[in-house]
Amino acid sequence: MAERAARLPDLRADIGEILIGEEEIQAKVRELGAQISADYADSSVTLVSVLKGSLPFMADLMRAISIPVQIDLMEVSSYGGATTETSGLVRILKDLSSSIAGKDVLIVEDIIDTGLTLNYLLRYLRGKNPSSLRICALLDKPARRLVEIPIDYTGFSIPDEFVVGYGLDFGEYYRNLPFIGVLRRQLYETA
Amino acid sequence: MIEQPRFAHASEAELARILDYYGVRWEYEPRTFPIMWGLDGKVVESFSPDFYLPDLDVFIELTTLKQSLVRRKNRKLRRLRELYPDIRVKLFYGKDFRALMLKYGRFDLAASLSGLEGQLSVDRANARPKLAVVVAASPVLAEPAQAASTGEIAPGTSQPASIAAGSRRRVSRGSRRRRGRRAYAARLSA
DSSP states (O other): OHHHHHHSOOTTTTEEEEEEOHHHHHHHHHHHHHHHHHHTTTSOEEEEEETTTTHHHHHHHHHHOOSOEEEEEEEEOOTTSTTHHHHSSOOEEEOOSSOOTTSEEEEEEEEESSOHHHHHHHHHHHTTOOSEEEEEEEEEOGGGOSSOOOOSEEEEEOOSOOEEBTTBOBTTBSTTOSSEEEEOGGGTSOO | OOOOOOOSSHHHHHHHHHHHHTTOOOEESOOOEEEEEOTTSOEEEEEOOSEEETTTTEEEEEOOSOGGGOHHHHHHHHHHHHHOTTOOEEEEOHHHHHHHHHHTTOHHHHHHOSGGGGOOEEETTTTEEEOOOOOOSOTTTSOHHHHHHHSOBOTTSSSBHHHHTTOOOOOOSSOHHHHHHHHHHHHHHO
16 A cells, blocks of 8 residues: 555655636636637537546537537547557547437547547548537647647647646656646656 | 558658558658659659658658658758649657657657667568567667567667668668668668
8 A cells, every 4th residue: 555655756855837817817718708709609518528637628618608518528539548459540439319410519528648549539520410510629739740730729728848736747756736737757757 | 451562761651650550551652753853854863751641642751760860851841832733741759759759658669769770570471560569768668578579679789680680770860771671681681
């Protein structure tokens, strides 16, 4: 038990710098919610969240939207995960619960860096014939982009730092931090 | 089974696997761009970006050299953009790639994919690249024993066997690709 405890991250001490504070995040979420509400006025929107990182953002964003919303969740396998060696291809681990055909769909993402996952998701969801398909990302890390993706709603454009918190993880930890912070470099780099 | 091209560097093989994983079509070094000519009109310098993504019409150049050693490549890239303004090229630095490996939980690869340490060994049975791996960046994040089981670590050291045995560790700026190909060819013939 003691050995296990020693391996747990120290949530606050492992953060070198708070990049975006809790209040700043909440203000931005309210701003995005108002903008989405205005853009989809007199209609409704289906928010599709991509697990797991976007869960806090989704939970806050949906409450900041004043028009009727429906929500759905998806999860796709990530490269390097347990499924990589078996299939060698990305897999839908959790598909949509209901049809999005003819609906206005807004993908809710925590962060877009390479754009590879989102590029795959866009192709997949377009095949389900939504009326419209847009993207809302809390964080955009353009320096890391491999595939250019048009982002309709962006919260913050961030520098090329390893960030955790507010859903973002490192080794599945740090997701519950209420802010977005830069992980101390020595935790993931050799000296 | 589609045969993989002979990648000059393990990071290129890894990027190819990532692109395959996400269903992004790619071509390896499909085109060479002349970027400098001699007085006689002969091409004296050219640039072959590592990947071309036809569906996205973008070239990707991947460099895992240390940041201080990428100046020459940056210069070539600037020249390429001057001469071919319609060509879209994305330069992916070593730090970008290591960050990508960290994102995907490949802590061992993040530590190893740099310069000569990332040179390929080849699983000749199925022609798929196999990576030489060093121990994880932090014992908190991955067990050394686990890294050792997947890589080629010399006993009592955190270096791959080829490096621990005393082979050159510094990578000259201009010859990484050529050296990589020679090493790759030597391994094939061994």
